[in-house]
Amino acid sequence: MRSPAAAFRWELGTRHRWILVALPVYLLALSIVKWLVIGPEEIVAFEDEFTGFGLVPLSFAFFYFIAVFSFGLNGDLAGRPSIFPSRLFTLPVPTNELARWPMVYGGASMMLLFLGATVLARLALGMKVPVLWPAIMAAVVLAWTQALTWMPYGLRGMRVLAATAVLVAIDAFVITAINFDIPEALLVAFLVPQLPIAYWIACHAVARARRGVVPDWSLFNRAGSARAVSIAAAFASPARAQFWFEWRRHGRSLPSLVAMVLPFELLLFFVGGYGSKYFVWFVTTAILVTPIVMAAFAASTISKANPFAREAYGVSPFLATRPMTSAELIAAKLKMAWWSAVATWLLMLTLAPIGIRWSGADSVLIDAIQRMTTAVGMPRAIVLIALILGGLLVSTWVMLVQSLYLGLTGRLWIIRTSGFVVFVLFSLLGPAFRWFSRSTDAERWLWDNWPALVAVLFAIKTAAGLLVVTRLHRRRLVTDERLLLMTAVWLVAVAALYSTLVWWIDTPLIAHYRLLMIATLAIPFARLAAAPLALASNRHR
């Protein structure tokens, strides 16, 4: 390794080699599955569900590359200082090179990713997708993200606003161009010159960061130095203080992520044309699941007790020596995650209707709601919509907190193994779904045996719940009163969902006890209750 370029390539490549290998393997496997299951000649349409199994990991990889090559995984995006790693500033390398190599490798990786996906889409799936401009646009988005996130800012949160504004502007321009059938060559001519501009700004940003420049435009902060400590209002309890700590540390991540992604998704309504109701439903579904998908990203940071600790997943002595029980520390995380999910959905329910209304796509959705109201009646329609929105909110929260019981163990092998298992299961999901949808025997078997499958899952969940409760009681991590309260709250939630299901699904085809099992499976318990056990084992090793 004799050059800075090779050193950067080694660092970026080594740390993220698994994803760099896993994604091409996954896309290749997906193409083989298409050839074997659907057939080599059949053309896959954009709205076909099979496309989703390529688009979801591709989108994941897109955001992952942005996070990796902008060094956003370890930085404080909302903070004022640059997120460019300060450890690199001491390298005997000119500032331009510090900015150049992450940009070159990032841009090249992004272009390869999109070119590879395009080639596979055209050759393996038979889709007619543009070749060049999506790859260049991905590289441009990354370059601007790097330039704007490496810049030091004078106000907290300004980085997110600046990056969102610039990226949305580029996205809007390109989408408008597509709508007016601008030739690909012109799009490329618009996009390519942005790469050197972004590079120039990135060099300027890294140079400022290297000199330690962190402007302060906050009048509040400057006035703050004169304040006496006693003026600040006290927290009412340790639980409130810990909730504040968790909120400041993690609470704003999910709303910020969704605020960055949502405008891009809403702009899709203007691209695809809302004449196709399938497309409208596809985009609407994508928008509705965005908080849940983004919550999976945000969840990985919530498990990290302290990014400044030697081991990010280990509990830092500062946190471990808080005079609180492990259950109380977990309660603060759960509460923070709930309010983070609520804030995210308030944002969604404010922005999404505006975008849908402006695009004119609302007519498709209103029509569907009217037909549903006619079919099932107004009260059931209202309850169904409330259930869907409530379910999405709860699912977002669950996604934020369901892996705490793994992440808080602090054992890297557990965290990595579980991540690998999830990836494998997700990879198998696509082919399995396709197989079931095409095999009448499989569908018949599933239809005949789903109660048994639900019963097995019910038994596993009940056994896991009992095991966790027994451990919590034995280790005295939760008082008996709290344990009873937790169980009572869970039972009330199950009963409420069961009653709603019984009222809504008024059919003799599904026995009520099966609805009870479904309600039991839907309300989380064992994994959440196991989080204090995980934290305690990490905190008192």
Added chain:
Amino acid sequence: MNDPVIAIDRLTRSFGAKTALNAVSLSLPRGGVYGLVGANGAGKTTLIKHILGLLQAESGSVRIFGLDPVADPVAVLSRIGYLSEENDLPGWMRVDELIRYSRAFYPGWDDRFAEELRQSFDLDPSAQIKTLSKGQKSRAGLLVALAYRPELLVLDEPSSGLDPIVRRDILGAVIRTIADEGRTVLFSSHLLDEVEQVADHVTMIRQGTIVMSAPLADIKASHQGRSLDDIFVSRVGAQG
């Protein structure tokens, strides 16, 4: 009130093949400053982590104020002030936020004392922790460890790598703490001259085993008044 503040009985702890603590027994009565000295890797921090309940005893027992710090962390930790060697205060907090956050956990928090410490340590309340120098971070950590006048103050290599002014502040804080009757300080350090200045009882640890634990005056008397440095080298050895 005569119960020892720290009572450790035959505590053993291993990390893989390495035995970090080997049947360590230690009993520290209430009041006074106890110096814990040993070379790098001798087991000082491991011992302190057991006292705080951050490590669980593999064998033997640890009792702080008569309580098990793992089974009852709230009751134990609310009476201990701790300054970590790692200085891992959350970098995103401002100094005033750190004070506001910390005082929520301790009913005995003394606002006036905290403000007095902040001023004497010259800490800007609006400064972010991550922008502070190493010495200032140590002062901030010391402030939140002292402001509720804990019964037991545990300092793990508090002055390692710090300039003489910050070290003086830390020693001053130790002296102020012991000025409060009945309070106990456990002070681990490489800097034996510092330990010699403030400790009235010294425990030497070598490769996970306590090789000497006695009042400083007795140690010096039995070594013909030699300095603690000389005694340490002769008992613990340069290799630790």
